[in-house]
Amino acid sequence: MIAALGLLAALQGAPPDVTARVDRARLTAGEELRLTVRARSRTAEPVTVVLPALTGFAITGSREVTEVTIEGLGAPVRTTTRELALRAQRPGTLVIGPVRVRQGGHEVATAPITVTVDSAAVGLATALSPIARGLLDAAPPPARNDQVAVTVIVPGDSVLVGQQVDVIAAAWFPREVRERLRRAPILTMQTPEGVWAYPGAAPTAVAASRLVRGRWMDLFVAHQAVFPLTRGLIVIPPAVVDYAVPVSFSFFSREDRYSLRSDTVSLTALPLPASGRAAGRDQRVAAQGLTLDLVIDPANGRVGEPIDVTARLSGVGNVAL
Known part of the structure; x- marks a missing residue:
């Protein structure tokens, strides 16, 4: 009994077990990640989470919750979880510094976390056509x-x-x-x-x-x-x-x-201008010479069975067919 009480006292006097992790280590500027800090201890003393300077990130949401569980005959285990939603504001290699957790006379620091933030400029340039980009750049502000x-x-x-x-x-x-x-x-x-x-x-x-x-x-x-x-x-x-x-x-x-x-x-x-037209020529603008072919395989089937239907559109036009 004395040995068990001594072990319990030792566990209660131990520093908290602290972890910090992110759900993704690489993202694009403007996207979000989730930083989770978790501290487990067997004492009832309050836990204080001290965040580092989150340079390059903007906090868009946060929550903190404490749970108490009983494991066998030992003291209750208190788990404090702090979650932060962080949006990357600029590209580059960003470092989330050590998260410090204080409880009583103990202070525990986690290891730094490195996050790679890619530039969104390349993706946006390819996602928006040059014509659309020009219209957007020239648009008057509200x-x-x-x-x-x-x-x-x-x-x-x-x-x-x-x-x-x-x-x-x-x-x-x-x-x-x-x-x-x-x-x-x-x-x-x-x-x-x-x-x-x-x-x-x-x-x-x-x-x-x-x-x-x-x-x-x-x-x-x-x-x-x-x-x-x-x-x-x-x-x-x-x-x-x-x-x-x-x-x-x-x-x-x-x-x-x-x-x-x-x-x-x-x-x-x-209407299309009359000048410059050649007599007898097809004046359609969007497309011309369009043909549509359908291939059904198999040609016969039963109710409930799948049938592949392939449609092929061909011709000449000024847009993707």
């Missing part, structure tokens, strides 16, 4: 720099029938609002009537940042290429952005949800 705004950007107010028109929807977020988001906003565009359209490539992360009258604003974008089929007025419907902002910085705080719409944008589809 009237206010302290509120979220949505705008639709077009290259001009008129276009020829069949000519490609790149339409960009841009959601402007003040940086202090964007840094509080737990997930990327959802930006949607509707297809106008009287056009043939297909979605263009666009990054899901921040596509660009602009200094608007002394305040940084981060932009999320959606891209659509449209081709007017007939002449006349083309009305581009409003773009919509949906996002949620936590009420507080607590990890468990509720979120206020918002939905914003842009103004409609109109452009005029003009």
